[in-house]
Amino acid sequence: MTETGSSMGNPTKKSSMTPKAIIHQRFGDKACYKVEEVQDSDQNGCPGLAIPQKGPCLFRCTLQLPETIVVSDTCRRKKDAEQSAAEKAIEKLGIRQKEYNPSTEEAWNDLAGRIGFLFANEFLSTLQPLSGHFRAALRREGHFNGCIPVSVIAVYDAKIINICKYINPAAEANSLLVMSLFLRAAAKLTDLVLIPDGQLSLQRRNPYPPEIKSSINHESDLLGSIPMEVIYIPASQEKSVKSVTLNITATGYYLDAIARELGLTEASDVLISRTIGKASSEMRIYFSAPKQQMFDHLSEPQAKQVSHFEGPLNARASYFSGQEVYGDAILASVGYTWKSTDLFHEVVSLRTYYRLLVNKIPSGVYKISxxxxxxxxxxxxxxxxxxxxxxxxxxxxxxxxxxxxxxxxxxxxxxxxxxxxxxxxxxxxxxxxxxxxxxxxxxxxxxxxxxxxxxxxxxxxxxxxxxxxxxxxxxxxxxxxxxxxxxxxxxxxxxxxxxxxxxxxxxxxxxxxxxxxxxxxxxxxxHKFGSTNTEEHEPSLIDLGGQNSGVTPSNGSLACISYTVSLFREGDCMKEHIESCEEFEFEMGNEAVLPHLEAAVAQMAVGQFAYFRIELPPTELIFAAAGDSEAVLSLLSSGSCKLEYSITLLQVTEPLEERMEQAQFSPPLSKQRVEFAVQRIKESSASSLVDFGCGSGSLLDSLLLYPTSLEKIVGVDISLKALARAAKVIEHMEEEDARLFGDVVLSSFCPKILIVSTPNYEYNVILQRSTPQGQEEDPDEKNQTQSCKFRNHDHKFEWTRAQFERWASDLAARHNYGVEFSGVGGEADVEPGFASQIAIFRRREDNGTDMETANQYGTIWEWSREDFPSKE
Missing domain, CATH: 3.30.160.20 (Double Stranded RNA Binding Domain)
Structure with missing residues (x-):
């Protein structure tokens, strides 16, 4: 058993640092990593052979240090190559990591030491996110000059958090507790820092040297006014989220601007959430901090259950941040990043907000990907x-x-x-x-x-x-x-x-x-998903056009389409573009797209186009897709709207089973199976035919092109959706269901002739040795132990000749039918037999039962011989 993922051990025990972190701790920016892509021939020790490599890229890293140069092993990822080089350097230089596991008293001393480092002159010149806040605080005006919000330190200094969790393990996931511990430590350093009255801030007691202030003021001269688009999230869910623009002045501190928008006095009144979305993102929730007086008498256990916030719980902001947020909040992407003195910021629009909301649902993660x-x-x-x-x-x-x-x-x-x-x-x-x-x-x-x-x-x-x-x-x-x-x-x-x-x-x-x-x-x-699923509603309009090329998708094939989705207002036919894609590929029959879209594509041939309209999905999906939220909101609020889809089928890639058959047989097995059925229909002069598991009707479509005695044909499938998208045969069922299938058909329908075709598993070894041209071998398939695979990933089983003949013979005996065996592709007397094996069941005596049970089924479409020209 092999297990990976998060450690379930003691939360207070610090995990070992990565090799790169150890190197950085020792050498800092003096460590230089250079990663290069290498060919497989390099790995094999034959650099003179320039053989093009297929499959995943390989990488090697050279790490240059003041004392030495090391080269990594060859790795499949750049990051792994860097870690490999760092590991070799550690081994070569004999560097040993000192594990940090202090006592409580030592942790308090380390916390005081960390505060001293943060307020030292040297810290301002470092290029880490927190130093950017210190420099910005020195540009603040009046008595706020140099004041650093404690909430900022509790969020942006990982070492402070790490030290605090050795004082109280709960601090690792509780920023309020970190703030409380930090203030208690700072209160003892009266010769170094001040805690201004009425503020959750720290201020250096002795001013910074004039040359440092001068350089920071020079930085502000280079800055202009920065407009920053953010999202305002009201505490009341009765109020809608909205987009607002904040203006950050050259001499200002962006947290002061956020505080003013929230109706707060200044930056220390603001709490900051952990990052939202990607780990590398600066997207955070900003909201009101509790009153400072709360921290004056706050014991460590109490910080976990703080109730001194003003305002109601903000459910939306809490949902995003994973912590309790009270009062109105702001969602913004702004801050100082590693190795940069510039303020980073990016637009956070309503579309951004709703995409974050959609990303909280599994299907939403897939949609956005x-x-x-x-x-x-x-x-x-x-x-x-x-x-x-x-x-x-x-x-x-x-x-x-x-x-x-x-x-x-x-x-x-x-x-x-x-x-x-x-x-x-x-x-x-x-x-x-x-x-x-x-x-x-x-x-x-x-x-x-x-x-x-x-x-x-x-x-x-x-x-x-x-x-x-x-x-x-x-x-x-x-x-x-x-x-x-x-x-x-x-x-x-x-x-x-x-x-x-x-x-x-x-x-x-x-x-x-x-x-x-x-x-x-x-x-x-x-989330606004209701109890009823709008996907189940029939589309209000379907219009199919374009020339039929004869190339249609089937179950397991990859369909490539272009599509456009518009918001359509009924009455005045107003439209607003929402989403489009020039090339969108998906697997038919696997419910990888909305049902209406797949149902339309199943009826199309390459080159054809279709239009249809459906009821509106949850509005969060519409806003997450729309580029112009204001136009969409205006259209939605002014009348009855639907979504209109416009689709064009660009290309169809056949499933692996058909590609293998086409590479091995001419004509393809699918055509041979149709011709086999036509021959038996002519021999029996049958006037009626039922196709069990007809799916999208591919077999029936083919039969219509041949002149036969048929007057009535029926397609049967297990669902309406399947009729429009997923053509099955017997091997797509579970094996237990397939064994029951024959009993149901012969006892309920009592056909004069039943033809069953299914793959011969023993023939797969021949098919799979002839990989279709242009098809690359999947590297994950290498060195696999199976002798051969099923022909289609959707097959639940495939029978050998002996298994198929045993099933068919037992079935025929139970229902008074005769059975004979045949097939197409290959020869019966040459191993391993036919590629597709066929059993033909014939009723021994007519008991007067015909297809009366078909009346129990709903009519999907009807066919008349006059509507289709015969194949010459």
Whole structure:
């Protein structure tokens, strides 16, 4: 069993520093890393062979230090190469990391020492984010000059936080407690710092030297007025969030401007949240701090349950920040960054706000990763790595946990037949699979996932029973199980706790209700998804046009489309562009796009276009996609609107099964199967035909081109959606359901002739040795132990000749049918037989039963011979 993810150990024990951090601690900016890409021939020790490399890039790093130069091993990632070089340098120089584990008294002394360092002259010249705040504070006017808000120090100085957690472990996740401890330490350093009356700030007792102030004032001369777009989040949910612009003056401090917008006196009245979104982002929530008097008598345990805030709880701001926010708040992306003296800032628009909101839902993470908020949908299953588009399920789950301030998911893999190992110090490390000697049975990888809260409470655990041939498939499939279940919780508010538990059990998920509902207490009040799903409503208009090229998508194929989505106001036909994409690719039949969009594409041929309109989805999706929020808001508030989709089918890439068959057979097996069916229809002079599992009707379409005796044809499938998108045959069912299929058909329909075609598993070894031209081999497929795979990732099973003949013979005997065997592709007497094996069932005696049971089914479309020309 191999486990990766967050550590569940003692939270007060500091984890070991990375090699790069140790080198930085010793040499600082004097350490110079140079990373270069290398060819596979270099790795093999043959630099003279300039053989082009396929697959992942390889990297090597040269680390130059004042004392030596070292070269790393060859790695698959640049970061790994840098760490490798740093590790070699540590070993070469004999550097040993001193583990920091002080006593409480030592931690108090270190905290006082850190305060002394921060207010030393030398700190102003360092290029770390906090020094930017110190320099800006020296440009403040009046008695605020040089005053540094304690909230800033508690957020931007990681060493202060690290020291405080050795005084009180709860300080690691509680900025108020850090502020309290910091003020207590500073109060003892009266010869160094002052705590101004009425402020949660610190000020240096002795002024900085004139030359330092002069250089800082010179910096302000180079600055102009900076307009900064931010989002104002009212505490009352009855009020809408809005965009406002703050103006930062050359001599000002941006926190003072934020304080004024919130109706506060100055910067020390503002609390700052942790970063929101990406770790590298400066996006934060700014809100009102409690009164200073609260800290005067605040004991350490009390800081965890502060109730001295003014104003009501701001649910929206709390949801984003992962901490309690009181009163109105501002969402802004601004601050000082590493190795820069300039103030960083970027626009935070309403679109930014709503994209952050959408990113809190698993399907939203996927939509944003595809830049297709109004088109993409979290796929039903992880089929193949080559067919997946957008962020992978594992990465989506990690992003989801970070956005909800949970610990990183813990992935544990197990294999009964292979020695598997994960090399995952971070969330995106490559998976490595090694063989343990001889080839063994494949399909033995399992993955278990656990998700913990920041306080180490187990929220949920997924332990799938199904096995996978590849380790990465086991990980991605288990992650997708969790994501799909979480999606139900987020998007279907009326799901009861009992149904949620049942749905979890079906996915092999076990969750702890008290911890789960505590972590997601605010989600349903934040998202506007209702109990009814607008995706299930029929589109109000479908218009299909363009010339039929004859190339149509089928289940498992990759469809490439261009599309445009507009907000359409009924009545005056006003439109506002919302979202578009010139090339958008998705896998048919895997629910990777909205149902209406896939249903339309299933009816199209390459080169054709379609239009349709649907009811509005939740408004947060519209605003997250729209570029002009004001225009959209105006249109939405002025009348009845719908979304209009315009689609053009650009290209279709056939699924692997069909590409293999086309490379091996001429004509393709699909055409041979149709011609086989036509021949049997002519021989029997049949007037009626039923296609079970007709899907989008590809077989029926083909049969219509041939002159036959058919007068009536019927297509049957398990759902209306399937009729428009997913063509199945028997091997797409679960094997247990497939065994029942024959009994149902022969007992309920009693056809005179039943033709069943399914792949011959024994023929796969021949097909898979003939990789279609232009198809690159997946590196994850190398060194796999299976002798051959199923022809299609969607196949639940494939039978050998003996298995198929046994099933068909038993079925025929039970229902008084005769059965004969044939096939197409290959020869019956030459191993390994036909590529597609066929069983033909003939009813031995007519009991008068015909297709009367067909009347139980709804009519989707009807066909008349006159409507279609026969094939000459």
């Amino acid at each position: 595809r830049e297709a908020i109004l088109a993409a949908k979290l796929p039903l299953a992880f089929t193949t790595k080559s067919n997946w588009r957008g962020s992978f399920p594992r990465d989506i789950l990690c992003t989801f946990c970070r956005s909800h301030h949970l610990s990183e998911p813990v992935f544990s893999t197990q294999s009964n037949s292979l020695d598997s190992s994960l090399d995952l110090p971070g969330s995106r490390k490559k998976l490595k699979v090694t063989q343990s000697g001889k080839e063994e049975k494949a399909g033995a990888f399992n993955c278990e996932i656990k998700i913990y809260s920041k306080s180490k409470e187990l929220i949920l655990q997924c332990s799938p029973q199904e096995s996978h041939r590849k380790q990465i498939d086991a990980i991605q499939s288990a992650a997708l199980r969790i994501l799909s279940w979480l999606n139900i919780f987020f998007e279907k508010k009326d799901t009861s706790s009992e149904n949620l538990s049942l749905l979890a059990e079906k996915r092999d998920i076990h969750f702890t209700p008290p911890y789960f509902f505590k972590e997601f207490a605010l989600c349903h009040s934040m």
